[in-house]
Amino acid sequence: xxxDADIEIVDRDPETDSYRVAYDPETPPxxxxxxxIRELTGAEPGALDPLHAAIDPEALDGLFRRRGAGxxxxxxxxxxSYEGYAVTVFSDRRLLVRAED
Numbered sequence: 001x002x003x004d005a006d007i008e009i010v011d012r013d014p015e016t017d018s019y020r021v022a023y024d025p026e027t028p029p030x031x032x033x034x035x036x037i038r039e040l041t042g043a044e045p046g047a048l049d050p051l052h053a054a055i056d057p058e059a060l061d062g063l064f065r066r067r068g069a070g071x072x073x074x075x076x077x078x079x080x081s082y083e084g085y086a087v088t089v090f091s092d093r094r095l096l097v098r099a100e101d
Contacts, residue, residue, distance in 0.1 A: 029061060
């Protein structure tokens with residue numbers, strides 16, 4: 001897994017303690033999610049549980065992979081828990097990450 005995933009923390013909502021994160025179209029969501037959690041927590045690469053403990057990384061990437069002609073998939077999202085955060089991955093290459101209670 002690439003530890004140099006290109007992500008950007010776009011903003012934080014202090015009321016809900018959630019973060020909007022954007023990631024590069026070339027970065028698969030299975031790399032963007034751990035990178036975002038590392039960025040938010042300051043965790044070192046390798047310190048987090050493997051993503052497959054929360055969700056199948058290949059299936060996650062497959063949901064949001066561009067179609068054969070290079071066109072984007074239709075709108076969609078998937079949510080799951082990872083490392084104490086509720087994570088929602090959207091088809092437009094963004095994440096919503098919220099600390100779980």
